[in-house]
Amino acid sequence: MLKGLFILSALFYSSTTGTAQTALSRDSLNYFISAAKKDNTGVQQLYRVSAAYLQINSDSALYFSTQAMQLAEQISYDSGYFLGLKHKADALLALGQIDKVYELGENALTYADKLNKPNYKGRAYFTMAIARQYQYKILLAIDLYTKALPYFEEAKAKPNLARVYQNIANLFYEQKAFDKGMQYANKAYALNAALKDTVKMLECRGLTGNLLYGSKKFDAANEVYTDILRSKTYKLLNPATQLIFAINMGSLHYDLEKYDSALHWFLQATALKNKFQLDFFTRQLFYKTTSTYIKLGSIAKAGQLLHADGNFNSEEDDRTDFYETWSEYYTATGNYAKANEWLIKLREYQDSLITDETAASFLQMDTIMAQSEKQRLLNQQELSIQSLQKKAIEKNKTIALLSIGAIALLTMGFIFYLFFKKKEQLKNKSIALLNKENEFIAVKSSLEGQLQERSRISKEIHDELGSSLTSISLLTEVLKKRIDTNINPEINKISDTSADMVDKMNEIIWALNTSNDTVNSLVAYIRKFTNNFLQVANIELEFLETDIPENKALEGTVRRNIYLTVKEAVNNIVKHSGAKKVAVNVSAAHGLHIDITDDGKGIDKGNMNSFGNGLKNMKKRMEDIGGKFSIENNNGTIIKLSY
Amino acid sequence: MAQSLITVCIVEDRKDIRESLKILVNEAGDCACIGDFTNGEDAVKEIPELQPDVVLMDIDLPGINGIDCIRQLKPLCPRVQFMICTVYDEDEKIFDALAAGANSYILKRSDSDTLINSIRDLHNGGSPMSSDIARKIVRQFQKALPSEKEDYHLTDREKEILELLAKGLTYQQTADKIFISGKTIKKHVYNIYEKLHVNSRTEAVNKYFGREM
Numbered sequence: 111m112l113k114g115l116f117i118l119s120a121l122f123y124s125s126t127t128g129t130a131q132t133a134l135s136r137d138s139l140n141y142f143i144s145a146a147k148k149d150n151t152g153v154q155q156l157y158r159v160s161a162a163y164l165q166i167n168s169d170s171a172l173y174f175s176t177q178a179m180q181l182a183e184q185i186s187y188d189s190g191y192f193l194g195l196k197h198k199a200d201a202l203l204a205l206g207q208i209d210k211v212y213e214l215g216e217n218a219l220t221y222a223d224k225l226n227k228p229n230y231k232g233r234a235y236f237t238m239a240i241a242r243q244y245q246y247k248i249l250l251a252i253d254l255y256t257k258a259l260p261y262f263e264e265a266k267a268k269p270n271l272a273r274v275y276q277n278i279a280n281l282f283y284e285q286k287a288f289d290k291g292m293q294y295a296n297k298a299y300a301l302n303a304a305l306k307d308t309v310k311m312l313e314c315r316g317l318t319g320n321l322l323y324g325s326k327k328f329d330a331a332n333e334v335y336t337d338i339l340r341s342k343t344y345k346l347l348n349p350a351t352q353l354i355f356a357i358n359m360g361s362l363h364y365d366l367e368k369y370d371s372a373l374h375w376f377l378q379a380t381a382l383k384n385k386f387q388l389d390f391f392t393r394q395l396f397y398k399t400t401s402t403y404i405k406l407g408s409i410a411k412a413g414q415l416l417h418a419d420g421n422f423n424s425e426e427d428d429r430t431d432f433y434e435t436w437s438e439y440y441t442a443t444g445n446y447a448k449a450n451e452w453l454i455k456l457r458e459y460q461d462s463l464i465t466d467e468t469a470a471s472f473l474q475m476d477t478i479m480a481q482s483e484k485q486r487l488l489n490q491q492e493l494s495i496q497s498l499q500k501k502a503i504e505k506n507k508t509i510a511l512l513s514i515g516a517i518a519l520l521t522m523g524f525i526f527y528l529f530f531k532k533k534e535q536l537k538n539k540s541i542a543l544l545n546k547e548n549e550f551i552a553v554k555s556s557l558e559g560q561l562q563e564r565s566r567i568s569k570e571i572h573d574e575l576g577s578s579l580t581s582i583s584l585l586t587e588v589l590k591k592r593i594d595t596n597i598n599p600e601i602n603k604i605s606d607t608s609a610d611m612v613d614k615m616n617e618i619i620w621a622l623n624t625s626n627d628t629v630n631s632l633v634a635y636i637r638k639f640t641n642n643f644l645q646v647a648n649i650e651l652e653f654l655e656t657d658i659p660e661n662k663a664l665e666g667t668v669r670r671n672i673y674l675t676v677k678e679a680v681n682n683i684v685k686h687s688g689a690k691k692v693a694v695n696v697s698a699a700h701g702l703h704i705d706i707t708d709d710g711k712g713i714d715k716g717n718m719n720s721f722g723n724g725l726k727n728m729k730k731r732m733e734d735i736g737g738k739f740s741i742e743n744n745n746g747t748i749i750k751l752s753y
Numbered sequence: 754m755a756q757s758l759i760t761v762c763i764v765e766d767r768k769d770i771r772e773s774l775k776i777l778v779n780e781a782g783d784c785a786c787i788g789d790f791t792n793g794e795d796a797v798k799e800i801p802e803l804q805p806d807v808v809l810m811d812i813d814l815p816g817i818n819g820i821d822c823i824r825q826l827k828p829l830c831p832r833v834q835f836m837i838c839t840v841y842d843e844d845e846k847i848f849d850a851l852a853a854g855a856n857s858y859i860l861k862r863s864d865s866d867t868l869i870n871s872i873r874d875l876h877n878g879g880s881p882m883s884s885d886i887a888r889k890i891v892r893q894f895q896k897a898l899p900s901e902k903e904d905y906h907l908t909d910r911e912k913e914i915l916e917l918l919a920k921g922l923t924y925q926q927t928a929d930k931i932f933i934s935g936k937t938i939k940k941h942v943y944n945i946y947e948k949l950h951v952n953s954r955t956e957a958v959n960k961y962f963g964r965e966m
Contacts (some may be wrong), residue, residue: 134901212941504870572840573813576840576841577840579862580770580840580861580862581767581769581770581773584769584777584859585773585861586775587777587864587865588773588776588777588865591776591777591865608862612840612862616841616842618840634844645923651922651928
């Protein structure tokens with residue numbers, strides 16, 4: 111919040127703007143000038159008048175210092191001329207005519223060139239530098255100060271040298287090049303110490319504190335500040351410097367979130383301000399104090415202050431703090447809508463700042479930022495070097511820690527390795543699974559295609575060939591009616607064959623039809639066949655079935671082979687056994703078992719040839735599907751099929 | 754003579770078969786084909802007018818199939834007896850047809866004697882039944898037992914016959930087992946068929962009273 115606070119601390123060596131301005135008439139001014147002697151003493155007298163008027167009437171101070179310098183030039187009173195630089199610059203600064211200050215320095219430089227006196231040149235550069243510093247052109251100011259340095263060194267002008275060092279330190283502070291700033295602050299301090307200027311020494315200490323504060327070394331900064339406050343010379347510092355220390359102290363505590371202490375210092379600063387009627391940093395101090403009240407939870411107090419302060423003070427040149435503090439206040443009270451309103455105002459204000467002039471200063475800011483970024487990197491490097499040194503000291507400890515860390519890392523690495531390996535494996539597995547699934551889908555779809563084809567073929571056979579053969583069968587029946595059957599036995603054959611073909615086709619369709627691919631369907635088909643077949647042969651059938659599952663799948667080829675084996679067996683019984691009764695026993699408890707028992711004459715082992723082929727066929731059919739076939743004699747024949 | 758003639762209608766889309774059946778029926782002597790139709794829709798229109806004794810009904814017809822055709826005709830002419838004529842003895846279709854109101858079934862490729870005898874049997878109140886159809890009926894009423902309404906109201910004797918037929922016994926064997934004649938068995942089977950499509954009869958009543966579902 112306290113932007114621009116510290117630079118001003120370095121500048122207040124120049125006088126503050128006057129209070130009540132008492133106008134002097136041109137006549138009275140002229141009287142003073144004409145009264146002055148046209149020699150060195152006259153010049154010195156005019157400077158004294160100018161200095162006296164500086165606090166009362168800056169215009170008059172300017173007039174007198176200008177006249178004095180002109181006189182000094184006329185009478186070639188060189189040191190008098192350069193003495194005037196301070197007086198005229200003070201007056202111009204008080205009037206805010208900063209460009210004129212730079213001009214003043216330039217003219218002085220030309221004047222000094224003729225004289226070849228290093229101290230004068232240094233003063234000329236110093237004046238130019240002050241102008242640039244007031245214009246906030248920090249780089250240019252540093253450049254000019256640096257130009258002044260060798261001349262002051264040459265002239266052995268130690269107080270001037272110390273002042274330049276101090277100002278450069280302040281400028282580096284502004285640039286956030288804290289380490290560089292520290293170098294110059296130390297040089298300034300050493301010089302002032304040599305000069306035994308206790309007040310300046312204290313100022314340099316203050317600068318050191320600021321630099322530490324800036325580089326976020328809060329504790330070190332606090333130490334330095336506390337030292338300054340405790341020193342006997344503190345009271346010798348001018349009230350403005352004291353005020354700035356108090357504000358810096360408060361800000362430091364504010365940043366350290368020690369709001370009680372911060373408030374103490376801000377109140378101290380306010381007291382100083384009121385006591386000595388110092389009217390700078392008024393706004394910053396006000397906002398800082400208000401903000402501290404908010405942080406301390408004294409929101410009512412903060413509100414009181416803000417409301418008492420009223421609306422924006424037109425004298426203020428930076429409204430940022432004003433908007434920010436109001437927004438902060440409303441956030442604290444929980445009135446977020448209001449807080450947001452103020453934030454919007456803040457943003458609008460900041461946008462409005464971007465004029466040509468500010469854009470130009472932004473450009474300069476960019477350069478500064480780039481440089482400070484470089485510095486920051488340098489600082490970082492330095493920090494890392496420091497930490498490396500520390501590390502070297504704690505090498506043993508570090509080695510121990512490192513080895514523990516290494517072991518931990520290795521373990522973790524190993525765990526990660528295992529984890530990723532497992533993950534990879536899982537991934538591969540899932541890919542493999544996916545491939546398998548794809549294969550499965552492919553096989554499945556090809557199977558489905560086969561099944562569909564099977565269904566299509568069987569349907570066509572069923573619908574087309576079936577009824578065509580039926581037509582032949584019926585037409586031969588009609589033919590039989592029309593022609594004497596005894597004469598044409600072939601007609602009977604046509605009729606029988608076509609009827610037989612329908613039966614056979616029915617079998618093929620049954621085997622093809624996938625909806626019949628169950629144990630249940632096979633058993634039903636065997637039952638129907640044996641029933642019909644044995645009924646015609648007038649053989650009694652006892653058909654027993656146990657544990658037939660409702661929907662147990664059975665492949666088409668298996669189903670067909672078992673059925674054909676049973677058919678062959680029953681055929682043999684009808685043809686060869688002479689049996690009166692057949693028992694078919696089907697069990698599907700474990701696998702599928704079909705026992706076909708007859709009460710016929712049994713198999714004549716010696717006369718196997720007559721139906722040996724049939725037996726071989728049955729055995730082969732069962733073995734083809736991985737089943738078993740056996741036949742034995744026991745008061746007839748028992749044929750056992752199992753799958 | 755005219756009174757003893759069994760009047761027959763034929764519903765069959767295939768010309769060869771339709772004409773052959775017509776010839777066989779007409780040449781049987783005691784049967785007369787009084788109408789033949791190539792599709793179910795025509796049959797539904799005409800048969801209630803003709804009121805034949807027996808209808809030979811093909812199952813696979815263009816348009817409405819034979820089973821639906823019987824389902825529509827049975828309530829309109831309950832005295833007409835329907836005989837399913839089929840290429841294959843496919844239990845499912847035959848059972849569905851019987852449940853729709855058919856009284857008998859025969860394979861088309863049967864020789865002329867079997868065909869005509871079946872017509873005569875049916876006309877005299879007999880019906881053939883294979884062991885598989887018997888099993889289906891047994892299973893059907895076993896399933897339907899919990900609900901009185903779904904029961905086919907079969908008598909104990911009818912159930913006994915059904916169970917024996919379902920085991921695979923022939924009519925003669927069954928008759929021997931329960932000491933009745935083969936002819937009586939056929940009569941029982943006919944009654945079982947009648948009871949099987951009890952729902953159709955309910956439909957008939959509903960139709961009569963104008964409460965068609």
